[in-house]
Amino acid sequence: MDHKHFEEMVALYAVGALEPLERQELENHLYAGCVVCPNLLKDYQETVSLLPHGLTTIEAPPHLKSQIMEKISKTVPQAVPEMANEKRSGLIGNTLRNFATPLFRPAFTLLIVFILAGTGFYALSLRSQLEGTIEQRQEMAEVLDETSAHVGVLRQKLAEQERVVSDLRDKQNRELAAVLALNEELKDQKAELEQLQTQLGEREEESAFLRRVLAQKDDVVRLLLSPDVVVVSLKGLEQSPGSAFLLFDAERKSGLFYSFGLPSLPRGKVYQLWAIVDKPVSVGTFGLDAGRKGRILIKNLTNFSRISKFAVSLEPEGGRPQPTGTIHLMGET
Amino acid sequence: MRRQTPLIISPDLVAQVAHGDRDAFSRLYDLSSSLLFTLAKKILNQPDETSELLQEVYVEIWQKAKLFDPNRGSPLSWMVTMTRSRALDRVRSKGWKSRILTEHLDDSSMAQPVTSGSSPQESVEYRELKETVGNALRVLPDEQCLVLELSYYEGLSHREIADRLQEPVGTIKTRIRLAVMKLRESLQSYWTQESV
Numbered sequence: 001m002d003h004k005h006f007e008e009m010v011a012l013y014a015v016g017a018l019e020p021l022e023r024q025e026l027e028n029h030l031y032a033g034c035v036v037c038p039n040l041l042k043d044y045q046e047t048v049s050l051l052p053h054g055l056t057t058i059e060a061p062p063h064l065k066s067q068i069m070e071k072i073s074k075t076v077p078q079a080v081p082e083m084a085n086e087k088r089s090g091l092i093g094n095t096l097r098n099f100a101t102p103l104f105r106p107a108f109t110l111l112i113v114f115i116l117a118g119t120g121f122y123a124l125s126l127r128s129q130l131e132g133t134i135e136q137r138q139e140m141a142e143v144l145d146e147t148s149a150h151v152g153v154l155r156q157k158l159a160e161q162e163r164v165v166s167d168l169r170d171k172q173n174r175e176l177a178a179v180l181a182l183n184e185e186l187k188d189q190k191a192e193l194e195q196l197q198t199q200l201g202e203r204e205e206e207s208a209f210l211r212r213v214l215a216q217k218d219d220v221v222r223l224l225l226s227p228d229v230v231v232v233s234l235k236g237l238e239q240s241p242g243s244a245f246l247l248f249d250a251e252r253k254s255g256l257f258y259s260f261g262l263p264s265l266p267r268g269k270v271y272q273l274w275a276i277v278d279k280p281v282s283v284g285t286f287g288l289d290a291g292r293k294g295r296i297l298i299k300n301l302t303n304f305s306r307i308s309k310f311a312v313s314l315e316p317e318g319g320r321p322q323p324t325g326t327i328h329l330m331g332e333t
Numbered sequence: 334m335r336r337q338t339p340l341i342i343s344p345d346l347v348a349q350v351a352h353g354d355r356d357a358f359s360r361l362y363d364l365s366s367s368l369l370f371t372l373a374k375k376i377l378n379q380p381d382e383t384s385e386l387l388q389e390v391y392v393e394i395w396q397k398a399k400l401f402d403p404n405r406g407s408p409l410s411w412m413v414t415m416t417r418s419r420a421l422d423r424v425r426s427k428g429w430k431s432r433i434l435t436e437h438l439d440d441s442s443m444a445q446p447v448t449s450g451s452s453p454q455e456s457v458e459y460r461e462l463k464e465t466v467g468n469a470l471r472v473l474p475d476e477q478c479l480v481l482e483l484s485y486y487e488g489l490s491h492r493e494i495a496d497r498l499q500e501p502v503g504t505i506k507t508r509i510r511l512a513v514m515k516l517r518e519s520l521q522s523y524w525t526q527e528s529v
Contacts, residue, residue: 011513012506016421017484017491042406047517049410051485052372054466060370064384065362071388072358072395077351 006037014044216297220256223247232310234331236261244329246310248298255298257283259312262292262328271328272319275301276309283310285319307333344403347411351398358395365409366391369416376420376486377429386423390416421488462523469519477512480505 009026012018018026030037223229226249234244242262248255257273265271270287273296274280283301286294312329342364349357369390374383394412401411470478483489483497491509495502 008506008510011510012484012491014513015481015484015509016417016488017480017494017506017509019490019492038405043517044513045406045414046410047513047520048485049407049413050462050466050520050523051470051481051516052368052375052413053463054470055371055375057367057463058371058374060366060387061380061384064370064387065359065366067384068362068388068391069355069359071392072355075392075396077353077396077398 003034003036006034007040010037010040011044014041014048219254219297223249223252223254223256226252230304230333232331232333234259234310234312234329236329237327239326240328242292242328244294244312244331246298246331248301248304250304253300253302253304255301257286257294257296257298257310259286259288259294259329260292262288262294262312264288264292265314268317269314269325270317270319271312272315272323274311274313274323275307276311277303277306280311280323282319282321285315304333309333342408342412344401344408347398347401347403347408350395351401358391361394361408362391365412368409369412372413372416373420376417376424382423386420387416390419393419417485417488424488465523466520469516472519473512473515477508477515480508481512481516484509 006026006029009018009022013023013026026037030041224247228249228251230248230250232246232248234246236242240263242259244257244259244262246255246257259271262271265288270285271294272285273283275283283298284296286296288294309330309332311323311327311331313323313327314325315323316325342361346357346361346364350361366387370383370387373386373390374380377383377386390412393415401408405411406414473481480491480494480498483494484491489497491505492502494500494509495505498505
């Protein structure tokens with residue numbers, strides 16, 4: 001607490017204006033050995049002790065002195081040791097003074113000796129206890145220091161481990177993010193793979209189709225290049241405007257039929273090619289493309305030398321064992 | 334008989350009293366009784382109570398003279414302090430109420446010119462002292478004079494004064510402090526003389 005605070009309290013103390021707690025606080029400060037405040041208090045107390053001089057003087061009654069003198073004649077001034085502070089005498093001081101009469105003086109002296117001896121013994125005991133307490137305190141301080149150092153090391157380790165855990169957590173997070181990214185990429189690639197597989201399937205189908213077409217074209221090319229190929233022309237009958245030709249290699253037992261200008265097929269109908277030996281033998285059925293062209297690649301057709309004619313009729317879908325519909329084309333070998 | 338004045342009371346006189354010297358005590362009474370009676374009467378405001386109190390005070394002075402410490406103040410300061418303390422104790426124990434607010438600045442107030450109350454028997458030095466104290470009080474602002482009177486003669490704490498005057502505690506404390514400091518400057522020559 002600021003010393004100025006006490007200095008300000010002194011003036012109020014001198015006139016008795018402090019609250020009890022404040023008064024106690026200041027007295028503690030004074031007894032603690034302050035070198036400033038006691039002198040200041042002395043100045044102020046001397047000052048305020050002059051205040052009654054400012055009052056109109058009232059003489060004490062004449063008989064008062066005799067009454068007082070009579071009273072003091074029955075008592076003697078107290079013989080207690082001089083004490084610096086009247087307030088500190090209190091109950092103990094009064095008790096001691098009561099025992100300080102001549103009647104009690106020997107007993108009082110003996111009592112004082114006992115008290116002093118007891119006090120000395122108690123002081124030694126207290127000193128011993130104090131020394132023990134100081135040693136215990138030093139030991140506790142050492143233990144506390146060691147514990148503090150240990151705690152410091154543990155804190156460092158803990159901080160280190162927290163850093164490691166933090167790094168691992170960061171690494172784990174990064175790896176998790178990478179896994180998630182890979183997963184997304186994998187999904188994309190899987191989708192792309194599925195798309196590629198779909199495209200591959202389509203390409204394979206296309207490729208198979210193209211291979212089939214190529215094989216047909218190879219057959220056609222081989223048929224066209226063969227020196228033994230025979231060409232048969234088919235002409236449309238009166239009710240049919242179409243025409244056709246048939247290339248046939250008897251040795252290979254294969255051939256190619258190709259039609260032009262046949263009427264568009266009604267729903268549920270196909271054209272059917274017949275080879276006529278003794279009776280019509282079905283060679284195959286065909287439809288028409290956008291140019292109203294029709295084709296049949298003929299394989300394993302035997303007894304070509306015995307075939308006298310080829311004819312095309314309109315038949316129900318799937319064909320028939322024998323011609324049932326209108327004959328549109330006819331040609332002789 | 335020329336009445337003795339308490340301008341200076343020697344610590345040696347108190348020391349003689351402490352050794353049971355009744356003549357010394359008689360002289361001590363002559364030097365201080367008017368002042369202490371005036372003070373006690375101011376606080377108690379009842380002649381019979383004042384006489385009774387003064388008997389107690391002087392018996393206590395007789396019994397406790399040995400306790401007087403000249404290093405802590407003058408004999409007069411010691412006796413004035415004791416008288417004031419016992420008088421205020423008596424007021425409190427009997428539950429008497431304050432009367433200062435209604436009597437402030439009247440005939441009994443601190444600021445009253447002391448020349449009217451001075452006895453022709455008093456010494457010139459004592460009249461000068463009373464006049465100096467009266468002048469020192471007169472130059473104080475009324476509010477400082479009032480809080481000084483309430484604290485010193487009624488024994489009120491600064492908080493009780495603040496409650497009574499409906500003023501902040503800090504204001505009251507400042508007024509008391511300023512009043513005491515001004516009095517200290519005005520009366521320095523006397524209290525240094527007293528405490529020699």
